[in-house]
Amino acid sequence: MLTKILFYSVILVVAFLGYRHFSASQPTLKVNDKAPNFNLPNANGEMMSLDNFKGSWLVLYFYPKDDTPGCTKEACEFRDDLHKLENLGAKVVGISVDDGSSHAAFAKKYNLPFPLLSDKDGLVAQEYNALTNLGLIKIAKRYTFLIDPSSTLRKIYLSVDASKHSEEIINDLEKLI
Numbered sequence: 001m002l003t004k005i006l007f008y009s010v011i012l013v014v015a016f017l018g019y020r021h022f023s024a025s026q027p028t029l030k031v032n033d034k035a036p037n038f039n040l041p042n043a044n045g046e047m048m049s050l051d052n053f054k055g056s057w058l059v060l061y062f063y064p065k066d067d068t069p070g071c072t073k074e075a076c077e078f079r080d081d082l083h084k085l086e087n088l089g090a091k092v093v094g095i096s097v098d099d100g101s102s103h104a105a106f107a108k109k110y111n112l113p114f115p116l117l118s119d120k121d122g123l124v125a126q127e128y129n130a131l132t133n134l135g136l137i138k139i140a141k142r143y144t145f146l147i148d149p150s151s152t153l154r155k156i157y158l159s160v161d162a163s164k165h166s167e168e169i170i171n172d173l174e175k176l177i
Contacts, residue, residue: 028129031156035060035147036127040095040117043104048093048115050151057090057177058147059169061160062130062140066098066106066116070142074162079112081166088173089149095119096140146172 029036035058039049050058059078063071078085078092085092092114098106103116117124122138125131130143142162146155146169155172157165 028158029145029153029156031153033153035145035151035153036124038095038117038119038124038127040119040124041100042115042117043100043107045100048117050147053091053093053147054151055149057088057149057173059085059090059092059144060095060128060147061092061142061144061165062095062125062128063142064139065096066102067109070162071096072106072110074142074160074165075106075112076110077163077166078114079110081170082113084170085166085173088170088177090169090173093117095124097122097125097138144169146176148176 035050037050039047042048061074061078063074065071075094078094082092094114094116096103096116097119099120100118103118106112107116119125119140122131122133122140125138125140126133128143128145130141132139132141142160144157144160144165145153146157148154154176157168
């Protein structure tokens with residue numbers, strides 16, 4: 001019995017350290033860097049890129065999983081504040097590693113009027129240093145990038161409170177424009 005407990009304790013420690021190693025962020029992008037380009041399908045399979053948003057502010061937010069409590073809260077906050085964001089010249093786009101059918105169901109269920117892009121292989125999330133890669137499992141981190149009309153990163157959010165995030169972005173946009 002003691003041997004089993006010791007064995008499982010060692011496994012838990014190794015798993016925890018492995019998770020920390022694989023999820024440790026790479027050097028992060030910096031404010032005033034050019035935003036990395038992307039070319040990803042939306043829920044309808046239409047390809048969208050950063051160029052689709054040139055001339056507008058872009059709230060590009062990465063999130064872990066469709067239809068989970070924190071991700072739903074964040075998406076619905078953006079939905080509810082979309083009019084305010086648009087009045088400030090901003091568009092909203094969400095990205096996760098979920099597929100298009102998952103995005104379509106999530107958007108329909110919560111009436112989300114902005115695109116959700118599918119980064120199934122996690123390459124775009126990796127470019128933005130917003131990917132937790134555990135080998136077979138890839139999950140986008142809850143990071144947001146505020147990108148100006150010329151595709152420059154103006155604000156980077158690495159610690160996001162889903163219930164207040166949209167309001168935080170509105171306040172920052174009001175200061176930046």
